[in-house]
Amino acid sequence: MLDRDIDTAPALAMLTSRDDDPFSLSRRRFLQLVGLGVGAGLTGGSLLEALGGRDSWAAPPVGPNDGILLIVGMYGGNDGFNTVVPFNDSSYYAQHGSLAIPGAQTLQLNDRIGLNSRLTTLKRFWDTGQLAIVEGVGYPTADLSHFNSMAIWMSGIRSGVPSSGWIGRWLDGHLPGGPDLYTAASIGSGVPLHMLGQSRRATAVPPGRPGFGGGTSGDDLRMYDAVRSVAAPAGRGPWHDALSGAFRDQVDVAARLTPILPSAPADGLVGRLDVAARLINADLGFRVLEAGWGDFDSHANQPTMHASRMTELNNAIEQFFLTLDPRWATRVTVMTFSEFGRTSFKNDGNGTDHGTANCAFVLGANVKGGTYGQHPNLAGLSRWQRVGHTVDFRSYYTSVMDGWLGGGASTVLGGTYENLGLFSLPPGQGSATTPISGGGGGGSMLPGYFVPLSPARVADTRDGAGGVPVRRLGASERLAVTIAGRGGVPPTGAIAVVANVTAVDVTEPTFLTVCPGGAARPETSNLNPMPGRATPNLVVMGIGADGTIDVHNSVGETNCIVDVFGYFDANGGDRLNPLEPSRLLDTRSGVGAPSGAVGRQQRVDLQVTGRGGVPGDATAVVLNVTVDQPTSNGFLSIGPAGEAIPGTSNLNFVAGLTVPNLVVCKVGDGGMVSFSAECDSLHLIADVFGYFAGDTDGSKVRTVRPHRLLDTRNGTGAPQLLVGPANPVTLQVTGLGVVPSSATAVVLNVTATQVTTTSFVTVWPTGTAMPDTSNLNMVAGGTVANLVITKLGPGGTVDLANAFGEAHLIADVTGYFED
């Protein structure tokens, strides 16, 4: 341990990651300063021996009752007095002087304390009973050195030279399984002491994408493949093979993490906690995540400096819960720590000096809100006296380890300390939600059951149906379409809608994005309309809290029509049973109907039950319907058999072109659905992809914030290459922070663009034979989209193939199904 403290300036430099300044010391360096190994520098080499010279990374998913912990380090020594303000303590005002915050300027929590006014997000957790404030936490015989005090806090050991951290030892002894790259992560460039054990350690995950192994250009991918393809054994001894294995691991890990990580991370702690939430969402197995920042060492100019830190903390925690998928709410807890507090007396430089006991925050859906410990007693202190602690830091750790991480505190800490009882329920129990959530906006926290409807129009800008303005949607304009309470959808309880959105009368090529009402417009698309034709597409979309979905236009003007075919209800209904695709109807060859073209308003009743795996009790079917060889422009309406042909449309077509669209249709009389077209002659093709039934098995929908999983134009999800017959795409859908591994089927909007020739795209579950079906029909130069509901292959992947020529493929996910 150091016997001399280092001045504030170099201390701060050492706490600063070298991201911006290559000459400053990183936290890794800081840890080396306290005489500890980091990364490769573990003392015994036991880690790598345990790994057999290789990192291994088999990641079990996080169990339903496993707690996940996010640790936020506030380095430099946070002024706890101005974080949780004791506004009734006259000693505080006497000693903190001009730095003291008046009670009226705090977010008052009770008759005694108030939060710093910047901590509005934490106040919302307090108001919902989900913020625990541990007051007066510290350790015996305070050490005023940043380094020594941090080493004490990080190690969880009060005396002696630490060689491991408290989370590290918990990983060593209390997690089953072998060493794993995906058990614990430090978001940043190094791994601090608390995340280092004797045999296990956290993985350092940079907030941006990995440099080597994370590229997505064809050049990079071919180079990584070269790294992967070095054969082993190479006949040059074990170290040669271990080295080629390490580089292979690196390109694999980088490829795994890159799609999860943002291409342009937000600055500072906000960006790092955003990444932490993404890692949790991805369900890679992470149990503990860590991010720390400073500088809190406010010897001078404290009012500005401390306020900035409070804002950063508040915004970062808000971002964390905004990004975190609400499904994880009852399994995630956030805790803070700082190496010490500050002096209760203001110094001569408008600041405070190194202090002792401090406050800490614990927040999350299953945290038992309230205060713990006692606020430090300031009465009678002299200028250089410092407050005593009322809660031992090991008691704080015990409360988290035994209360949230499943135990092990007495072994990890080498003694028994009081459990403060910070949690109202164990991990995964209950159904509490956090006051800030949304999975980025638009994700459903509850699963939805399908309720099929007879088709109904709920919006039409041509005539104002549904109360929308009677005018075309302008450039970058948003149309809010009320779903709840319309067209058979109940006013409450519906969490997602199945609707067909049609763009007509467009003035220039544009694209439309549909998303849950009130959500920020995502970087996705649903329709790619062109002038001179109507363009429909089905959406399965979460309904916003206000009961609407939003349709965003991009450029030019367009009319917009929305027809609903069913909705998903949280309270009960039918479940999806995805099927491997099969063809139920083809009038060109007499499948499902007589061979021959279909005439204008010639009703075609298609038997769907008892065929292609659709059982007799199916209430609705998922069909991809294609119109072929239409002799004129027109549209196709589909509805349940036995009812009048509805005044809605599913598919709009142009003379001579092949156009598909996904259809979810209620099954009518005799297990049939009916087709009727406004066109003198056309052929109809229908492929079934699944059905809904009131079974106890089958899948419920969960919607997500629309998210782009695939874009071969920029290498998202697949190599940055045009897709042709020789290079079908296997798209990883699960494990990327959007769709969990429990998903059985996925709702994808697939778009083809930069098409070189007339062709079609087929989407099917990986691991099954490519079916004789199509999802998307394209012509040269066009951009077309279609919704796809498909089963997932065993690894959570689907395959996409382009039959002819080349095209770029894009896929956006809007929801998924799970059992």
Next chain:
Amino acid sequence: MAATDDIVHLLRRTEYVARPERVAALSPGSYEAAVNDILNVPAGGVAIPAGLEYHDDDNNWNQYIQAVQWWFERMARTSPRPIQEKMAFFWHGHFCSEWGKVFDTGAMMQQNKLFRDGGLGNVRTLAQAMSIQPAMLLYLDNAQNRKNSPNQNFGRELLELFLLGVGNYAEADVEAATLAWTGHGVNWDTNQYVFTATQHDYNNKTFLGQTISDGPDVINVVLGSGVVTAGANQGQPSRVIAARFLSKKLWEAFAYQSPSADIVNALGDVLVANDFNITPWVKAMLMRPEFLSTTARQGLVKTPVEYITGLLYHSGYTASVAHPEWYAEDMGQAMFYPPNVSGWKVNGYWVNASSAAARASFASNLRWRLQSGRGSTPSVPLTLRAGTWAWSDLDAMSSAAFIDTLAAAFDLQLSAATRNALIAWSDSEKTTWGQRWSRSSNALLLMLIAPEMNVA
């Protein structure tokens, strides 16, 4: 006349890289003559560079950068006998001090000079000298080791990690060694060594069965008349056990891990027989037939410092341009910052994904520099230490010729596994209209991270 591949292996382990001119100069003679030449370091010592003689509190970080870059340049280019730097780094990782804790540029550089100038001298002399340098007195707290409040940090590590090895002494020996070193400290004003008689314990102590008084006696007894007081070696002369302890570490730094007892004992005998003189000991190691065995040739992974040194040499970029200090830390080996008093380990210690990423990051940086002249008008050819190549000539080569040319330029004897992978990759860089621009650029990176570049 020695086998060329023996000379190449010998030079790689003792001089970081097998410089062609050194191979040419040493191959005509015998292997032993080559060993003698390598160990024939210039007399007179190497001065501490200007600007690093004294600590500058306001400029400490820049002093650190300067020290690291200067040492890398010594390793990669400027030392006439780079084994001096190999040995200096060996002792740096053995008698550890750490820049941040010592926080005195002058003290760290004095220690570095001792390890360089005396690294092939005598173990006893070296140990005595390093014990009373401020770098060690501060790092292991002997500056606070006083008669009335002993601090065992140095006394314990001197036995456990520096000279004898754990398990060969009793706790009483640690206590005796600690008391013997009391009073040897640092003047807090000048940061220079000072002996404070009032803080020294003048009583006689029993240490490894001998009666001692002062600190230097501890080293003299361990390497002299002491007797092991604990463990399996109890009763044996401590100098023998110490010599074996050091010999194992030397062998593992230059040849391979876990040498047989025969090798360790034989080298230990050489060290004792030569009164702990280092040069004959190192020579004996290099002359062992096992040093030329396949096990030895395949036995070591380059440390980050060795890897960087090799890349600086081959690329021709100076440390001041390539900034290895940024990357060495990410690779896990910041010079002057050993992770703890036991220093760095070997082999598996350096083989993991994140360390691989850091090596690739450095290699990629050099790669971009190397190919940056390609787009200039006129195009600047690829220029390496081994020669220059016009990009158009490289582009015109078949995959096999291209890979073989670059491998030779980096002095890599590629395994079939690597060569086949790289040729197949190079083929994939062909398109219907020619070579992709990425071939030459990415080939440089693939060469610089090849397993063959990462083994010592």
